[in-house]
Amino acid sequence: MQKDPKIIVALDFPSEEPALALVDSLNPELCRLKVGKELFTRSGPALVKSLQARGFEVFLDLKFHDIPNTTSAAVAAAADLGVWMVNVHASGGARMMEACRTRLESFGADRPLLIAVTVLTSMGDDDLRGIGIDVSPAEQVSRLAALTADCGLDGVVCSAQEAPKLKAEHGSGFRLVTPGIRPLTADKGDQQRIMTPADALRAGSDYLVIGRPVTQAADPLAALEAIHAEVAGL
Ligand SMILES: O=c1ccn([C@@H]2O[C@H](COP(=O)(O)O)[C@@H](O)[C@H]2O)c(=O)[nH]1
Numbered sequence: 001m002q003k004d005p006k007i008i009v010a011l012d013f014p015s016e017e018p019a020l021a022l023v024d025s026l027n028p029e030l031c032r033l034k035v036g037k038e039l040f041t042r043s044g045p046a047l048v049k050s051l052q053a054r055g056f057e058v059f060l061d062l063k064f065h066d067i068p069n070t071t072s073a074a075v076a077a078a079a080d081l082g083v084w085m086v087n088v089h090a091s092g093g094a095r096m097m098e099a100c101r102t103r104l105e106s107f108g109a110d111r112p113l114l115i116a117v118t119v120l121t122s123m124g125d126d127d128l129r130g131i132g133i134d135v136s137p138a139e140q141v142s143r144l145a146a147l148t149a150d151c152g153l154d155g156v157v158c159s160a161q162e163a164p165k166l167k168a169e170h171g172s173g174f175r176l177v178t179p180g181i182r183p184l185t186a187d188k189g190d191q192q193r194i195m196t197p198a199d200a201l202r203a204g205s206d207y208l209v210i211g212r213p214v215t216q217a218a219d220p221l222a223a224l225e226a227i228h229a230e231v232a233g234l
Pocket residue numbers: 010012036117119120121122157158179180181189191209210211212213
């Protein structure tokens with residue numbers, strides 16, 4: 001495997017068959033894979049094991065958000081699955097994030113990276129106002145990223161638009177995982193805070209989460225290779 005592939009393909013498929021059909025055209029040197037709520041709810045741990053058996057590292061994107069006891073047990077279950085990365089919602093609060101971090105310590109160096117979702121990339125100012133948050137997405141992301149860093153997690157999910165500020169605030173070791181990646185010709189869809197792959201890496205993103213621009217493309221492998229070429233050398 002390439003030392004640290006930057007592209008994470010989001011396997012947002014309704015079942016295992018189309019997911020594996022795509023995966024079998026991909027190469028673990030080119031990308032990692034993300035399994036989210038839809039596919040995991042359908043196909044579960046067995047699917048994660050199938051991906052790992054094909055040589056891929058897996059980001060289990062279940063965005064846990066619950067009381068500390070429940071959430072820390074869930075991230076331990078993810079660690080037992082051998083995933084590369086797992087996440088929780090930062091808005092679950094400091095005690096919840098600390099419980100998760102502490103629980104993963106028993107897995108030693110083999111533990112998954114633990115990151116926290118700040119503000120979903122589909123959300124803008126109006127969405128935040130709708131849930132009673134009267135600051136901009138950028139301010140709320142900074143606030144939740146600071147809390148995440150204080151709790152000792154490995155990084156956050158944010159949009160690439162917030163990356164320059166977060167890198168300045170938390171340094172290069174604090175991983176920034178950025179969905180909302182859109183090549184210039186791709187549909188924005190339901191995403192609001194977007195950036196192109198090359199601009200996102202230049203802004204400080206560590207990992208680019210890319211779903212529909214690859215999975216819904218007429219030729220997914222060609223779409224992925226074009227993105228790979230766009231970011232090569234950055
Ligand atoms: O803030 C977030 C957190 C997670 N996601 C997930 O990333 C992918 C993006 O898919 P696209 O098709 O490229 O929009 C998807 O699985 C989301 O659940 C996010 O978009 N934003």
